[in-house]
Amino acid sequence: xxxxxxxxxxxxxxxxxxxxxxxxxxxxxxxxxxxxxxxxxxxxxxxxxxxxxxxxxxxxxxxxxxxxxxxxxxxxxxxxxxxxxxxxxxxxxxxxxxxxxxxxxxxxxxxxxxxxxxxxxxxxxxxxxxxxxxxxxxxxxxxxxxxxxxxxxxxxxxxxxxxxxxxxxxxxxxxxxxxxxxxxxxxxxxxxxxxxxxxxxxxxxxxxxxxxxxxxxxxxxxxxxxxxxxxxxxxxxxxxxxxxxxxxxxxxxxxxxxxxxxxxxxxxxxxxxxxxxxxxxxxxxxxxxxxxxxxxxxxxxxxxxxxxxxxxxxxxxxxxxxxxxxxxxxxxxxxxxxxxxxxxxxxxxxxxxxxxxxxxxxxxxxxxxxxxxxxxxxxxxxxxxxxxxxxxxxxxxxxxxxxxxxxxxxxxxxxxxxxxxxxxxxxxxxxxxxxxxxxxxxxxxxxxxxxxxxxxxxxxxxxxxxxxxxxxxxxxxxxxxxxxxxxxxxxxxxxxxxxxxxxxxxxxxxxxxxxxxxxxxxxxxxxxxxxxxxxxxxxx
Numbered sequence: 001x002x003x004x005x006x007x008x009x010x011x012x013x014x015x016x017x018x019x020x021x022x023x024x025x026x027x028x029x030x031x032x033x034x035x036x037x038x039x040x041x042x043x044x045x046x047x048x049x050x051x052x053x054x055x056x057x058x059x060x061x062x063x064x065x066x067x068x069x070x071x072x073x074x075x076x077x078x079x080x081x082x083x084x085x086x087x088x089x090x091x092x093x094x095x096x097x098x099x100x101x102x103x104x105x106x107x108x109x110x111x112x113x114x115x116x117x118x119x120x121x122x123x124x125x126x127x128x129x130x131x132x133x134x135x136x137x138x139x140x141x142x143x144x145x146x147x148x149x150x151x152x153x154x155x156x157x158x159x160x161x162x163x164x165x166x167x168x169x170x171x172x173x174x175x176x177x178x179x180x181x182x183x184x185x186x187x188x189x190x191x192x193x194x195x196x197x198x199x200x201x202x203x204x205x206x207x208x209x210x211x212x213x214x215x216x217x218x219x220x221x222x223x224x225x226x227x228x229x230x231x232x233x234x235x236x237x238x239x240x241x242x243x244x245x246x247x248x249x250x251x252x253x254x255x256x257x258x259x260x261x262x263x264x265x266x267x268x269x270x271x272x273x274x275x276x277x278x279x280x281x282x283x284x285x286x287x288x289x290x291x292x293x294x295x296x297x298x299x300x301x302x303x304x305x306x307x308x309x310x311x312x313x314x315x316x317x318x319x320x321x322x323x324x325x326x327x328x329x330x331x332x333x334x335x336x337x338x339x340x341x342x343x344x345x346x347x348x349x350x351x352x353x354x355x356x357x358x359x360x361x362x363x364x365x366x367x368x369x370x371x372x373x374x375x376x377x378x379x380x381x382x383x384x385x386x387x388x389x390x391x392x393x394x395x396x397x398x399x400x401x402x403x404x405x406x407x408x409x410x411x412x413x414x415x416x417x418x419x420x421x422x423x424x425x426x427x428x429x430x431x432x433x434x435x436x437x438x439x440x441x442x443x444x445x446x447x448x449x450x451x452x453x454x455x456x457x458x459x460x461x462x463x464x465x466x467x468x469x470x471x472x473x474x475x476x477x478x479x480x481x482x483x484x485x486x487x488x489x490x491x492x493x494x495x496x497x498x499x500x501x502x503x504x505x506x507x508x509x510x511x512x513x514x515x516x517x518x519x520x521x522x523x524x525x526x527x528x529x530x531x532x533x534x535x536x537x538x539x540x
Contacts, residue, residue, distance in 0.1 A: 004033040008040060014158075015043050020050035021234030038067045042080070049087060049196070052236030052271050058087060075116065078107040082119045086196060089123075090237075092275030092309055100125070104224050118147045118156035119197075125163050126204075127451035129170070132341045137167040154187035155197070162201055169208050171345055172378040178217065181205050188228075199238040202228060203277075206245050211343060213383020215252060215419045222246055240270050244281045251284055253420045255461050260288045261504055271308065279310025287315050291423060293478035295319060295464040296514055311336060321355055322463065346375045348386055353391040357398050369395050386415035386424065393431050402438035409435060426455035430468070474534040475519045484511040486525055489531035 011026035027044035029034065034430035036044060047059030061084050068076035071274030072151030081104035088097035101123050108117055125140035141164035148157030161184035168177030188198045202225040209218035222245045231241045243266045251259045286301030298319055298531045300311035313336040333352045336347055349372035356365035369391045376384035396405040408430050416425040435450035436442075449468060456464040462478050466528040477485065480501075501508075512527075521527050 002446045004030055007033070008036075011040070011047075012043070013339050015047060018232040019234065020047045020232060023047040023052070024051050038064060038071075038076075039140055041067070043123065046196070050232065050237060051234050052240075052269070052273055054087075054091060054237075057416065058084070058091075063086070074107050074111055075114070078104050078111065078116050081107065082116060082123065082221070083194075083196065085123055086200065089126075090196075090200060090274055091280075094127075101127075112274075113147075115147075115151055115153045117155060118144055118151070118153065118159065121147075122156075122159040122163070129163070129166055130487065132170075132344075134167045134171055137163045155194075156188070156193040158187040158193060158201070162204065166204070166208060169212070172380075174214075174381065175210065181208075185224075195232070199225075201240055203238065210245070210248065211347070211379045212379055213347070213387065213419075215249060215383060215421065216382045218245065219249055222249065234319045236269075237273055237291055240266055241274055241277045244270065244277050244284075248280070249420075251288055252422065252424075256288050256292060256460050257502060260285065260292075262509060263288070275308045276310070279305045279308030282308060283310050283312050283315060286312060286319075290315055290319050291459070291461050291463070292480065293466075294480070294514065295322060296517075297510065314348045314424070317355065318351055326355065326359050330359055330361075342375050342378065346372065346379070347386070349375070350387040350391045353394060357394060362395075362398065365398070377457065382415045382419055383421075386412045386419065386421070389415070390424070390428060390431070393428075393435070397431060397434055397438065400438060402435040405431070407434045421453055423459055423461060426452045426459070426461070428463070429455070430464075475515075475530075477518060478513065481511050481515050482519075484508055485515050485527060485531050489528040491528075 001065055007026045009032035011023050011030060014020075014022035014026060016054050021192060023043065024047040027036065027040060027047060031044065041060060045057045045064060048054075048060060049057035061080060063078055065080040065084065068074075081100050083363075085100035087485045088100060091097075101120070104116075104120055121140050121143055125137045128136035128140075141160045144156045144160030144163065148154065148160060152245065161180045165177045165180030165184060168174070169178065170177075171320045180401050184201065187193055188201060193201075202221065206218060206221045206225065208222055209215075209246075222242055225238065226242050226246075227234055244263065245262045247266065251263075252463060263281050263285045267278050267285065270278035270281065281300045282305035286298045286305060289295075289301055290298035298315070300317065302316045305312045307372045314333055314394055316338075317329040317332040320326075333348055333355060337348055337352065340348075349368050352368045353372070354364075358366060369388070372384075372391050373388045376388035389408045393405040393408045394410065396402070396408065409428050413425060413428045413432070416428060429448045429452035431453065433445045433447075436445035436448060453465065453468045456468065460480065462480075483501055484497055487500060492500070494505045495514070498505045512524075515527060516522060519527065519530050521530055
């Protein structure tokens with residue numbers, strides 16, 4: 001066996017066991033000796049995708065498509081067109097993906113019905129679902145399950161159950177929907193679906209859990225996806241997506257220091273691989289920075305999220321509210337709510353109630369709160385119930401109906417604790433303090449407020465800490481910026497400060513840029529002098 005054949009043999013063996021790095025390395029090396037057979041070139045393109053070389057993968061896969069087409073292998077060309085459509089959808093480019101769907105459709109229209117026709121039905125239905133059209137998904141679900149039985153194709157049966165489950169979930173039949181999604185995973189677990197398609201199903205379900213604010217299910221499905229990814233060696237696409245979802249959950253629980261850096265790093269790695277999830281990552285990064293008082297950093301993260309196709313709401317409006325632009329905040333949320341379906345509106349409504357109350361728009365707050373309560377009743381998830389309770393309590397307190405607010409808040413606190421949502425739990429305790437204070441129960445009010453303040457401090461939610469305890473750091477610095485400046489004032493290097501604060505040197509540099517802008521200096525020496533003048537302690 002010559003070296004070319006030996007490399008091909010090693011590459012094929014590695015691919016069969018899911019060792020994507022070894023497969024990619026050996027196929028690529030073999031290609032330097034001679035042109036690869038079409039099937040091997042296809043495997044090279046697939047392994048390139050799995051190790052995160054998305055551009056290379058797409059270019060090679062398109063070359064494979066043209067080879068099939070030139071050789072008159074219509075079925076091979078249709079299969080490759082369908083796979084390219086999926087990869088472009090995952091990458092976040094709907095226009096190019098739709099082009100490949102239409103190529104597959106044109107070819108398949110000339111061929112007898114087969115399994116590939118079912119894949120086309122599935123892609124068409126998922127696009128309809130993305131635009132909120134449930135009936136095409138229901139129709140396709142029935143078609144696919146019938147095709148799956150008739151053609152003995154478990155993948156099509158799985159696709160049908162996925163579509164039926166998602167349609168049920170999005171229409172409010174969450175228990176029935178998730179039961180179908182659980183059943184849909186049986187062929188996946190049995191290895192009866194191509195892994196690219198199986199991974200996309202996992203991600204679709206996790207996204208549905210996130211949209212429903214069902215953090216318990218989201219944890220379970222994220223863990224299941226992580227376990228599925230473990231069978232592969234060198235997989236970079238779905239494991240990266242899982243890391244983002246895991247970090248979203250971590251952000252809810254606390255640990256913002258570690259989450260902030262990890263989200264920024266993993267989000268940047270996913271750009272060009274899965275822009276949808278990369279956009280979600282940058283939105284979550286903006287949320288952490290906003291809650292910590294890093295407003296310029298939050299703004300930059302929201303802008304990046306928007307560039308990647310993720311609408312940065314309600315965070316962007318809450319950021320505008322934080323800098324006193326109440327009218328702009330309200331206008332932004334109203335625009336975001338317009339034209340959305342009931343499920344898509346849910347994530348925005350609690351913030352919309354908050355901003356409406358801040359502007360004195362009592363009737364609007366009542367209307368939006370009622371809308372959120374209706375949504376919570378339909379979808380019946382703990383997250384939606386907690387949001388609705390928090391919004392209703394805020395409205396009741398604004399109406400001086402403090403006693404009525406108490407049981408609503410206690411119920412919301414119970415839901416948030418079950419979700420391990422630390423920041424939201426603190427906000428409910430703050431509202432409990434206001435309600436007890438309104439009833440003249442100052443001791444209980446002080447205890448609730450102290451609980452909220454303790455959680456805010458633990459999380460590093462500086463604006464909330466400052467608002468509750470009345471203290472302000474000089475120069476508008478955040479607590480983390482003050483920490484960094486204290487080290488710099490003592491002569492520490494960026495590396496020293498990073499090591500002491502358990503953050504990266506890049507983050508220290510970004511904090512320094514913000515510090516210089518806020519206090520109006522351009523050198524470390526001037527910043528150190530300013531710190532001494534304003535009583536910030538030096539730290540080493």
